[in-house]
Amino acid sequence: MSIPGISVLDGKYMVTMDLFPQESKEFNQIHLFYEFLKEGRFTTTKCKDCGVEAFPPRILCPDCYSTNMEWIDWPTTGTVIDVTEEVVGVPLGFGKPPLVHALVDLEGKKTFFVRIINCKEGELKSGDKVRLAVFDVEPVPQEMGREVVLIPRVFYAFEPMK
Amino acid sequence: MERNVCVVAGGMSKWGVRDGSQRDFFQEAAKACYDDSPQLNPKEIDGLLVASAYTERTSYQTHLAPMVAEYAGIKPKNICARVELLCASGSSAIILAFGLIKSGQADVVMVAGGEKLYTPQRWEVFYSELASVDHDWDGTQGLGLPPPVFAMVAKQHMKQYGTVKEHLATISVKNRRNSAKNPKAQFQTPVTMEEVMSGRMIVAPLTLYDCCPITDGAAAVVLAIEEKAKDMTDKPLVYLRGTGQASVNNMSANMPDWTTWEALKIAANQAYSKAKVTPKDINVAMTHDCFTISEIIEMEDLGFCNKGEGGPFVGAGQNDFGGLIPTNTDGGLLGCGHPFGGTGIRQAMEVMKQLRGDAIQQVPNATVGLTHNLSGFIAAHTVLIYGREVA
Numbered sequence: 248m249s250i251p252g253i254s255v256l257d258g259k260y261m262v263t264m265d266l267f268p269q270e271s272k273e274f275n276q277i278h279l280f281y282e283f284l285k286e287g288r289f290t291t292t293k294c295k296d297c298g299v300e301a302f303p304p305r306i307l308c309p310d311c312y313s314t315n316m317e318w319i320d321w322p323t324t325g326t327v328i329d330v331t332e333e334v335v336g337v338p339l340g341f342g343k344p345p346l347v348h349a350l351v352d353l354e355g356k357k358t359f360f361v362r363i364i365n366c367k368e369g370e371l372k373s374g375d376k377v378r379l380a381v382f383d384v385e386p387v388p389q390e391m392g393r394e395v396v397l398i399p400r401v402f403y404a405f406e407p408m409k
Numbered sequence: 410m411e412r413n414v415c416v417v418a419g420g421m422s423k424w425g426v427r428d429g430s431q432r433d434f435f436q437e438a439a440k441a442c443y444d445d446s447p448q449l450n451p452k453e454i455d456g457l458l459v460a461s462a463y464t465e466r467t468s469y470q471t472h473l474a475p476m477v478a479e480y481a482g483i484k485p486k487n488i489c490a491r492v493e494l495l496c497a498s499g500s501s502a503i504i505l506a507f508g509l510i511k512s513g514q515a516d517v518v519m520v521a522g523g524e525k526l527y528t529p530q531r532w533e534v535f536y537s538e539l540a541s542v543d544h545d546w547d548g549t550q551g552l553g554l555p556p557p558v559f560a561m562v563a564k565q566h567m568k569q570y571g572t573v574k575e576h577l578a579t580i581s582v583k584n585r586r587n588s589a590k591n592p593k594a595q596f597q598t599p600v601t602m603e604e605v606m607s608g609r610m611i612v613a614p615l616t617l618y619d620c621c622p623i624t625d626g627a628a629a630v631v632l633a634i635e636e637k638a639k640d641m642t643d644k645p646l647v648y649l650r651g652t653g654q655a656s657v658n659n660m661s662a663n664m665p666d667w668t669t670w671e672a673l674k675i676a677a678n679q680a681y682s683k684a685k686v687t688p689k690d691i692n693v694a695m696t697h698d699c700f701t702i703s704e705i706i707e708m709e710d711l712g713f714c715n716k717g718e719g720g721p722f723v724g725a726g727q728n729d730f731g732g733l734i735p736t737n738t739d740g741g742l743l744g745c746g747h748p749f750g751g752t753g754i755r756q757a758m759e760v761m762k763q764l765r766g767d768a769i770q771q772v773p774n775a776t777v778g779l780t781h782n783l784s785g786f787i788a789a790h791t792v793l794i795y796g797r798e799v800a
């Protein structure tokens with residue numbers, strides 16, 4: 248049984264309650280990151296003028312302030328430095344506890360603190376290898392003129408390499 | 410002529426899981442602040458800065474400052490605006506009030522901060538907190554609630570420096586003992602070492618008492634130019650001597666170091682330098698104990714002990730009464746709770762009382778005090794230094 252809410256909101260999508268970012272080109276100038284993610288690629292933007300590879304991807308170089316950027320591929324595998332397992336207080340949308348996170352060295356590019364999925368409690372240890380895991384998330388019902396079109400979306404976590 | 414800035418009055422609502430609304434708590438805080446100094450005429454307040462992080466999210470209210478002004482019965486004529494830096498919103502607003510008074514844009518500024526975080530269904534605040542970090546990149550990894558972040562910090566600190574769970578527990582026991590004597594604090598009971606060590610697991614190595622709670626409440630202080638401050642209180646004047654606020658990264662992937670907080674060292678150096686003091690001159694400190702490990706690293710990066718020695722330092726009681734630097738004498742975040750916008754103001758109020766000599770648990774002869782906040786994914790640090798004399 249659904250919990251009664253505010254009747255005026257029935258069936259309405261609210262971006263303020265959306266866990267995931269807006270990934271469509273109408274709402275995000277780095278939408279290509281998500282397009283590449285759908286192909287299993289983990290990418291970011293590199294400054295064509297000074298060579299800095301920043302993450303998150305962006306339209307302005309934080310080092311030389313150029314806007315001359317290109318997309319480059321980053322590694323999709325990394326090594327676990329350490330692991331945490333949250334057993335209480337997992338926010339909505341992240342499944343049943345434990346919510347596993349790991350500090351992952353992405354082959355020297357960056358140290359990411361990321362969610363680990365497809366992983367049992369106690370399974371992951373320092374030194375283990377993990378790889379990019381892309382999954383579908385709920386589409387956004389976006390107004391296109393008088394139509395409402397469902398915009399498909401993906402997001403990423405990492406998973407143990409068995 | 411130098412325009413010196415004093416903090417002349419402060420008060421807070423009862424903090425905790427409260428009955429009431431955000432606007433109720435701001436009125437309670439204003440009343441407590443007015444009651445702190447009967448010589449202060451609220452009609453003389455010419456500026457208001459309001460600190461609140463989640464007002465749009467959990468109270469569905471933007472344009473908050475004029476509403477607080479209306480309810481607090483003040484009519485600002487020089488500034489009336491809101492300031493947001495999540496957990497450091499309150500301290501940020503004090504820095505801005507300091508600058509406005511120093512520069513002559515205002516003479517008497519109230520800084521009020523607070524939140525109503527609990528909603529009729531409790532899941533909502535946890536869900537909303539996914540906005541506390543970089544929402545698109547860290548929130549989407551389930552990191553809005555910070556326990557996993559600080560658990561990772563604690564694990565790394567333990568690995569690098571040999572810090573142990575008992576060191577973390579010392580902080581909980583100290584701050585809960587202090588909050589039990591503070592009637593405005595969320596937690597009114599002390600906890601024993603045994604209770605803390607056997608607390609419910611949240612994210613290893615952090616258990617229940619390592620984590621500050623979600624809190625409703627508000628606090629307010631009044632800052633004034635020295636010439637007017639003299640007539641606004643019959644207590645000793647407390648001066649704001651120097652401030653620093655630094656950020657070197659936001660998203661987790663850009664953290665330079667998990668166990669040495671570079672932005673904290675930068676902010677502290679700025680504040681020490683402007684206040685013309687060194688860590689040795691600080692008599693009392695309110696640091697951001699959102700988690701027990703935070704207070705340990707803060708002892709190191711604020712310069713109260715050597716890097717890596719924070720565990721043994723707190724274990725030996727050096728940041729308790731009778732030690733080198735009594736810290737979180739009113740209970741800190743672990744004991745008082747943490748309504749984001751209110752915390753920096755609560756800290757300012759406790760330091761003001763310590764330096765005036767009328768704190769509930771007084772540090773003898775305290776003349777210089779410090780407050781510190783961290784905010785977001787340990788992404789910004791804010792340090793303020795107060796004294797009985799001008800810098």
